[in-house]
Amino acid sequence: MKQLKLTGFVIFLFFLTESLTLSTKPQDVDDVSITKKFIEENVGYITIIIFAQYIQEASFEEVEMLVKTMTEYRDKCLADMTLPECSELANDVLLENICALEGLPQKHNFSHCCSKVDLEKKLCFFHHKKADVGFLPPLPTLDPEEKCQTYKNNRESFLNNYIYEVSRRNPFVFAPTLLTVAARFEEMTKTCCEEQDKANCFRTKAEPVIQYLKASSSFQKNVCGALIKFGLQVLEFINVAILSQKFPKIEFKELTSLLEDVSSKYHGCCEGDAVQCIRGRSKVMSHICLKQDSISSKIKECCEKKIPERGECIISSNKDDRPKDLSLREAKFTESENVCEERDANQTSFMAEFLYEYSRRHPELSTPELLRIAGVYEDLLKECCHTENPPDCYRHAEHRFNETTEKSLKIVQRECERSQNLGKEDLKYYYLIKLTKIAPQLSTEELTFLGKEMVTALTTCCTLSEEFACVDNLMDLVLGELCGINENRNINPDVDHCCKTNFAFRRSCFEGLEADKAYVPPSTFQGLFTFHTDLCQAHKEELQRKKDRFLVNVVKLKPDIPDAELRSLLTDFTNVVVKCCQAEGPEACFNEEGPKVAAKC
Structure with missing residues (x-):
């Protein structure tokens, strides 16, 4: 049963719509006005997500400058929607303002995107995203007491910084998912800051949030990769398979209608247009709940729930029973x-x-x-x-x-x-x-x-x-x-x-x-066989990561080494760490043993 929930969760993630400040009253079927209000209330968070995902190198201070600009734009348009600039698409306004930040396009090497227009401009920013975030510094970690004090002193700045750090490290994750992660992070912070053993509380409660983000990211990258590499038809066929299994009693005509809503939102979500993505997801949820009698018998209670709970409920609901008359x-x-x-x-x-x-x-x-x-x-x-x-x-x-x-x-x-x-x-x-x-x-x-x-x-x-x-x-x-x-x-x-x-x-x-026969390995891997006493201080998980990296780098350096010999080198690495960390002079031991491992390679 556990795995049915997990698989359904991973495969059905794209229907989730949650927020930090969305109204908690039961959702009306037509939620266009509620979605509009949500976007207005969360313009700061949405701005951070878009900017941090498009320009991952940008500093938090630069992001905050744009948040101020976009908040002023929102207030101006709420006061007078007849202003010419208020008729533009939100994502276009945001990209214009990113390009208008003095010196930023040159500093972060995206000025060529600013010279483009419309779809070409959006796609240029999309292609600027980097999946490998190794160029970013390690995710900042605060002592639990310090974290709680920072949250208490300035909740808004604390959450803004968290969304910024998570967004720039997950450039392809959909905006509603990142808002959900932030909401759960805040909930976790509130709970753990009341606990005596704060560190253990954060450790325990962070794991499901991390797993949720990883599962969401994996699924969203997969379907967006399908859309971008293979086109809309392959994406639609993926959705046909998923929805038909989840809702086996749905009529084909109704499925086709639902698919129009599901598929149309993907261009916005995949390209990083957060506003279009949020609106598209909201439309899908409304469609499902409006037609629930003809779609599934398992989601009635879900559709009666408050907004933040409704998406989760539908995701975790079991597949509907197969119709008895289905041959x-x-x-x-x-x-x-x-x-x-x-x-x-x-x-x-x-x-x-x-x-x-x-x-x-x-x-x-x-x-x-x-x-x-x-x-x-x-x-x-x-x-x-x-x-x-x-x-x-x-x-x-x-x-x-x-x-x-x-x-x-x-x-x-x-x-x-x-x-x-x-x-x-x-x-x-x-x-x-x-x-x-x-x-x-x-x-x-x-x-x-x-x-x-x-x-x-x-x-x-x-x-x-x-x-x-x-x-x-x-x-x-x-x-x-x-x-x-x-x-x-x-x-x-x-x-x-x-x-x-x-x-x-x-x-x-x-x-x-x-193995890739055309691959030309580097002549050397700087420092690969140079071990230091930091290995002795590394906790178990960190030591394991170093061990994994060592193995990968050895294979990159010597791809023709048989697997058995690679395993032997890995054993040597482990033995050297154990031996030298127990020696009277660990550094001298590492200096002596490192070259021996290198010689075997």
Whole structure:
């Protein structure tokens, strides 16, 4: 049951709309005015998110200057909406004001974006975002007592700073999600500042907030990557699969109507237009609750809740029960004589309806698997509709679908067997080596993150009854992280091919990848084998991070070393730390032992 909630949470995140100051009265179905009020009340937070995501290098003081400007703009327009500048789109006004900040475009190297107009300008700022945030300083940490005093002294500045720091480190996360994270952070701060053991309280309560942000980020990057690299149709097919599984009793016509709202909001959300994203999400929520009788029997209580709770409730609600009269197979797509004629009449709508019918009948399958089956069916019809007897050809479609699922199932079973045989730590090292060899161009930070995420997916899912869908969904999100959002992200030809050729089949494509043969390793990695006494002071998690980074950097330096030897070097690293941290002169010990490890490499 726990994993059903987790999978639903990850896959359904894009419906969430929450805020710091949104009205807590029960939501009216038509919430346009409430959404407008929310945007007006949160203009400062929204400004920080947009600015910090577009210009991650900007200082907090520079962000505060823009907040002041945008707050004045809001007040001026609330007083007189007939002013010419008040008819402009909020995001356009904000970008104009970013460009107007004296010296800032030159300082942070985005003046070329300011010379563009309309969509080109917005896309230029979007492409300025950097997924790898290794160039930013470590996230500032305050002592719990100091944190509580700062919050008490100046709540607004404290929250503004928090939103700024989180936003610049998560440039592709949707604005409503970041507002939710900030709301939870404030709630956590209020609670923990009343506790005697503040440090333990913050540690315990921060974990679910971090997990929520990571899950949201992963899903949003995945769907935005699909939209930007493959276009709106692939995004719509993803949503068809998700919604049909979540709401199996929804009629296809109603699903199509809902999809218009869901898909239309993605351009704004993915490009960083926070205002359009918030409005789009609010429209989706209203649509679902307005038509709840024909969509799902599981969300009645959710739609009666106050606004901040409603989104969470719908996300965590179980998939609706499959209608009792729903047959196990839809004969229309495999047994009808007129399949080719219907397909030719409107191919996109026909394929969407096939995916809808197959998805609502197969709640046990993952979203990528449903897209693979749709791809197999589309290819089959291309083949069959050119034969003399098409019905005789596509009548065996179910056999093709089963074959496809069997292949995917074997990949998952193999991964889970490896997970059980190796154990958590060795499994991580396996993926760190594998990922670094196939994509050595990625930063050490990215590779260590991806390796850990692969392990999380397997250790979370491999003991569950719904193992296949869980593993396939979560590992697909990791590949989405690897491939990135920006269409101009290039890693190496083999990885790029898997990322850009076919969204549904990229998992099997990555399965076949070997080490990048064209990669030219650096002649040396400065300081890689130079160890210091800071290793003795590092707590367990920090030492583990250093160990992971060491392994990745060794693979980058010597990609041809066999896996067994890499593991041996890792053992040497661990032994040196243990030996030297127990020695009378740790620094001298490290100076002596470091070169020995280097010599083995």
